[in-house]
Amino acid sequence: MNSNTQTSSGADEEECWRAVLERSRSHDGMFFYAVRTTGVYCRPSCPSRRPLRNNVEFFSDPQQAREAGYRACRRCAPDSSDGGSPPWVLTLCRRLEQPGSVPPLSELAQLVGLSPSHVQRIFTREVGVSPHQYGKARRLENLRAELKNGPDVTSAVFDAGFNSNSVAYAQAKPGLGMTPRRWRDGGRGEEIVYSILASDIGSILIAATKAGLVTVRFGEEAQMISDVRDEFPLANFRRDDELLAPQSRTVLAGTLGVANLPQLPLDIAATTFQARVWSALQVIPLGETRSYADVAMMIGEPRAIRAVARACASNPVALVIPCHRVVRSDGSLAGYRWGLETKEALLEVEGARPHQRANH
Numbered sequence: 001m002n003s004n005t006q007t008s009s010g011a012d013e014e015e016c017w018r019a020v021l022e023r024s025r026s027h028d029g030m031f032f033y034a035v036r037t038t039g040v041y042c043r044p045s046c047p048s049r050r051p052l053r054n055n056v057e058f059f060s061d062p063q064q065a066r067e068a069g070y071r072a073c074r075r076c077a078p079d080s081s082d083g084g085s086p087p088w089v090l091t092l093c094r095r096l097e098q099p100g101s102v103p104p105l106s107e108l109a110q111l112v113g114l115s116p117s118h119v120q121r122i123f124t125r126e127v128g129v130s131p132h133q134y135g136k137a138r139r140l141e142n143l144r145a146e147l148k149n150g151p152d153v154t155s156a157v158f159d160a161g162f163n164s165n166s167v168a169y170a171q172a173k174p175g176l177g178m179t180p181r182r183w184r185d186g187g188r189g190e191e192i193v194y195s196i197l198a199s200d201i202g203s204i205l206i207a208a209t210k211a212g213l214v215t216v217r218f219g220e221e222a223q224m225i226s227d228v229r230d231e232f233p234l235a236n237f238r239r240d241d242e243l244l245a246p247q248s249r250t251v252l253a254g255t256l257g258v259a260n261l262p263q264l265p266l267d268i269a270a271t272t273f274q275a276r277v278w279s280a281l282q283v284i285p286l287g288e289t290r291s292y293a294d295v296a297m298m299i300g301e302p303r304a305i306r307a308v309a310r311a312c313a314s315n316p317v318a319l320v321i322p323c324h325r326v327v328r329s330d331g332s333l334a335g336y337r338w339g340l341e342t343k344e345a346l347l348e349v350e351g352a353r354p355h356q357r358a359n360h
């Protein structure tokens with residue numbers, strides 16, 4: 001810590017520096033580091049290039065850093081209150097993604113040693129849906145993917161974590177988030193809430209119904225708003241940044257190359273083919289790319305390379321379905337619905353090397 005703080009000691013500083021070198025998310029909120037050469041202060045997990053140790057100063061809170069003349073980093077936004085989700089939130093996401101019935105709140109609370117009400121409140125604030133809703137949404141997604149890919153419906157239902165077929169289908173219908181007729185009707189009667197986010201990669205519009213996100217897109221603010229209105233001409237639109245804050249945090253974390261983000265619920269229309277492609281895209285790991293041919297192989301349609309490219313280009317939810325991770329077989333970027341520069345920036349922040357492809 002810097003010499004003005006009570007916790008000042010060489011040993012503390014060594015630990016802080018190690019956390020900075022490791023971009024440790026678990027140290028976020030515990031301290032901040034400032035860089036004399038840039039005049040900027042950051043969270044330990046900031047994705048920016050590591051500074052030289054000699055240029056670094058540590059602070060226990062952002063206020064002190066500002067008083068010392070530093071300004072907040074735009075990439076890691078050290079002043080925003082979220083400070084990154086507490087690590088236990090991700091622990092619970094992983095637990096909730098395991099097959100079987102959705103574990104009760106009491107069990108989740110016990111797992112992380114916190115009270116059920118605290119878990120419920122903080123998880124919902126950070127992820128945007130309650131632990132139970134999250135568990136259910138993941139099961140429905142698994143079910144959808146299994147039904148599309150596997151011939152054995154019954155085993156798919158069990159793999160997706162349901163106890164019986166009838167329960168699965170009863171739950172699956174609304175939760176599939178894909179109701180083409182409703183969207184063909186121009187979103188008549190739907191309420192769509194949207195928010196505009198500023199990221200280093202550019203402005204982002206996210207929009208959602210009660211059921212989930214309908215779009216995540218990059219572009220110029222006025223243009224994005226008018227495009228979304230054109231797509232859902234009969235829906236009621238309103239801007240509500242606060243309501244969408246949890247989803248916004250997750251999307252912004254995506255623009256910073258943060259791994260293992262929770263999967264946000266979607267409310268998008270898709271053809272069967274699009275749904276298969278989009279499900280395949282969601283399993284491409286951060287930091288890697290696949291070619292259109294690879295994705296065609298993944299869905300068992302090796303000749304459908306052009307159709308795969310079209311499905312990628314029609315993805316309505318940037319980042320959440322990572323279509324930016326699909327490139328040409330020779331490693332060149334090919335197209336991107338929201339611009340090649342955006343695609344390049346996303347791949348760079350994720351640390352993807354152009355030729356890092358799956359062999360098959």
Ligand SMILES: [Zn+2]
Pocket residue numbers: 041042043046047048073074075076077
């Ligand atoms: Zn930073």
